[in-house]
Amino acid sequence: KQEVTQIPAALSVPEGENLVLNCSFTDSAIYNLQWFRQDPGKGLTSLLLIQSSQREQTSGRLNASLDKSSGRSTLYIAASQPGDSATYLCAARRTGANNLFFGTGTRLTVIP
Amino acid sequence: NAGVMQNPRHLVRRRGQEARLRCSPMKGHSHVYWYRQLPEEGLKFMVYLQKENIIDESGMPKERFSAEFPKEGPSILRIQQVVRGDSAAYFCASSPYTEYNSPLHFGNGTRLTVT
Numbered sequence: 001k002q003e004v005t006q007i008p009a010a011l012s013v014p015e016g017e018n019l020v021l022n023c024s025f026t027d028s029a030i031y032n033l034q035w036f037r038q039d040p041g042k043g044l045t046s047l048l049l050i051q052s053s054q055r056e057q058t059s060g061r062l063n064a065s066l067d068k069s070s071g072r073s074t075l076y077i078a079a080s081q082p083g084d085s086a087t088y089l090c091a092a093r094r095t096g097a098n099n100l101f102f103g104t105g106t107r108l109t110v111i112p
Numbered sequence: 113n114a115g116v117m118q119n120p121r122h123l124v125r126r127r128g129q130e131a132r133l134r135c136s137p138m139k140g141h142s143h144v145y146w147y148r149q150l151p152e153e154g155l156k157f158m159v160y161l162q163k164e165n166i167i168d169e170s171g172m173p174k175e176r177f178s179a180e181f182p183k184e185g186p187s188i189l190r191i192q193q194v195v196r197g198d199s200a201a202y203f204c205a206s207s208p209y210t211e212y213n214s215p216l217h218f219g220n221g222t223r224l225t226v227t
Contacts, residue, residue: 004154034215043116043203044155044218089154098168099145099157100216 002027006103014111021075021106023090028068035064035075036089080110116206116219124225125194133189133222137206144187149201194226
């Protein structure tokens with residue numbers, strides 16, 4: 001059974017700082033890994049999706065990496081802004097599975 | 113181009129009542145997933161449906177919960193005889209096809225409170 005863990009559960013940084021969010025998974029037989037953003041009371045917004053054959057994906061100030069052998073993914077946010085404040089979730093899809101396994105998220109606060 | 117639409121946004125039910133949650137997928141999407149988010153927990157998969165078919169219901173509780181996605185109209189998640197433990201946010205997601213590398217698009221969720 002796939003278990004996904006995100007550490008830390010909460011993180012506060014001053015505006016402008018670069019930061020890294022961590023995600024680890026127990027089953028390396030993943031098909032892809034997806035990072036989401038969730039704002040309070042809202043749904044999930046897909047940020048990046050990394051296929052198992054890829055090492056990283058970039059979108060604007062966001063960069064996600066994937067290391068299947070160590071069971072880890074990181075989300076790097078450059079030059080953080082107050083608007084980045086949200087909960088960030090990672091989710092792994094196992095090969096052959098229909099569903100995503102979600103971590104419990106990291107709640108990020110960027111202080112102006 | 114509307115996203116995934118869920119309604120109602122908030123639903124309050126007394127113990128023993130029925131809850132019906134609706135989800136309209138994005139235009140052109142024929143695959144729907146339901147997830148539940150309990151307080152302080154991650155999202156947990158419940159069911160995966162295509163039009164008129166339940167493909168995977170491995171995450172659905174065995175009793176009181178059912179889901180459908182008819183040929184016409186939204187997908188419905190139905191909870192009969194609700195209990196306090198059913199209080200959670202229920203999210204629907206859709207995708208255009210079964211390719212596993214297609215990202216899921218989520219709605220804003222329905223927050224169910226059982227009193």
